[in-house]
Amino acid sequence: MGYHRNGLRVALAALVSAAVIGGGVAWAEPVSSPGVVATSVRSADGSYIEKVEVQDGRNVRLLVHSAAMNKTYPVDVLRPEDVSEPRPVLYLLNGAGGGIDLATWKRNTDALEFLADKNINVVQIIGGPFSFYTDWVREDPVLGVNKWQTFVNEELPPLVDAALGSNGVNAIAGLSMAGTSVLNMAIAKPGHFxxxxxxxxxxxxxxxxxxxxxxxxxxxxxxxxxxxxxGAVDDPLWAANDPILNAEKLRGTNIFASTGNGIPGIYDQPGGEFRLEPPEETPKTVAIGGVIEAGVNWSTRNLNNRLNQLGIPATFVYRDTGTHSWGYWQDDLKSSWPVLAKGLYSAP
Structure with a gap:
């Protein structure tokens, strides 16, 4: 019981601080999860936490209404093991399906188990399929309204900090489509991640x-x-959202990037642990994944060269094999942890 009260006091203190300093987060009532204060949390931009679903002592789902998209999205949170003091936040983004499909960190890897003892809040956004988590110039007939950079960079963090009593220190990681997005989010708001x-x-x-x-x-x-x-392919927005062209704004950020080379490896066997398709479809899926990963490898090497030209340090991992699939991303997340931890735990 004392443990719960300590965590709750931390969250309440953070909430009051945010309301006083930022002038943008309203009062909230506590819910029955250690250190979580969430009901009716609202930011100055009009975004708010609509509801909290407590799944267990460590897992909470926040239903967050985005003012920019005028829609409510689920945000799954793995809470720290110890909530007796404010903890940092790792935003962990899924790939092209946006987490609304079966291709998620939670379902296909042991990422959450690996992160469970790191004493951080792990925040996973559910939504934004095929959007590149960017701000679109107009509504799309199929994919709808997408203002994901605004959501992740501006709307969500103050709500997360207020609800979870986190300490304002953030990192971000993403795979495949979201890899582009996390670079652009860091570029758009230097120092935030x-x-x-x-x-x-x-x-x-x-x-x-x-x-x-x-x-x-x-x-x-x-x-x-x-x-x-x-916009059209010659619109300046394409260049404005090109991480390599805007890499200078990554200076001061701890950077990790990994890629395979498209050659099938240990996680590309039919019926393997990380294969999502029926075994008879694996050869075709692996072939497509190999082509994708070869392109990713080329692009990653170009980023590496650009950062070297700028004198910006970064950690790059080039695997000897591997297509575009989950087993490799599970390994890569673990390899990236020292880089992520450097930002989450170290003083700025």
């Missing part, structure tokens, strides 16, 4: 090859229209 980890992400978007990879994700797989995202 102290560490960034990219697993098989596209690091460039504005050259013809990068544009083809982005358009394949949004249009072929998602059914959307990239003209509603960043």
């Amino acid at each position: 102290r560490s960034v980890a990219v697993y098989s992400g596209i690091a460039q978007t504005s050259d013809p090859i990068g544009q083809r990879m982005v358009r394949a994700t949004v249009e072929i797989w998602g059914g959307g229209d990239t003209r509603n995202m960043w």
Whole structure:
């Protein structure tokens, strides 16, 4: 009981502090999860936590209403083992399906088990399929309204900090489509995320090859229209959202990036632990994943070269094998932990 009260006091203190300093978070009533204060939390921009679903002592789902998208989205949180003091936040993004499909960190890896003893809040957003988690210029007939960079960078953090009593220290990681997104989020708001980890992400978007990879994700797989995202292919927004062109703004951020080379490896066998498709479909799926990962490898090496030119340190992992699949991302997340931890635990 004392443990619960200590955690709750921390969360209440953080909430009051946010309301006084930022002038944007309203009072909230406590719910029955250690250190969580969430009912009716509201920010100055009009976003708010609509509801809290306590799943167990460590897992909570926040239903967060985005003012920018005028829609409520689930946000799953793994709470720290010890909530007796404010803890940092790792935002962990899923891939192209946005976590609304079966391709999620929780379902396909042991990532949450690995992170469970790290004394951090792990925040997973459920939504934004095929959106590149960016701010689209207009509503799309298929993919709807997408203002995900605003949601992740501006709307969500003050609500998370107020509800969870976190300490305002953040890192972000994402795979595949979200790899592009986490780089761009760090670029858009330098210093907000102290560490960034990219697993098989596209690091460039504005050259013809990068544009083809982005358009394949949004249009072929998602059914959307990239003209509603960043305009026509010659629109300056493509360059504005190109991590390589804007890499200077990553200076001071702890950076990790990993990729395979497209050659099938240990996690590409039919019927394997991390295969999502029926075994008879594995050869075709692996072939497609190999092509994707080869492109990712090329893009990642270009980011590596660009950061070297700028004198920005970063950690790059190039695996000898591996296609675009979950087993490798599970390994990569664990490899990235020292980089993520450097930002989450170290003084700025």
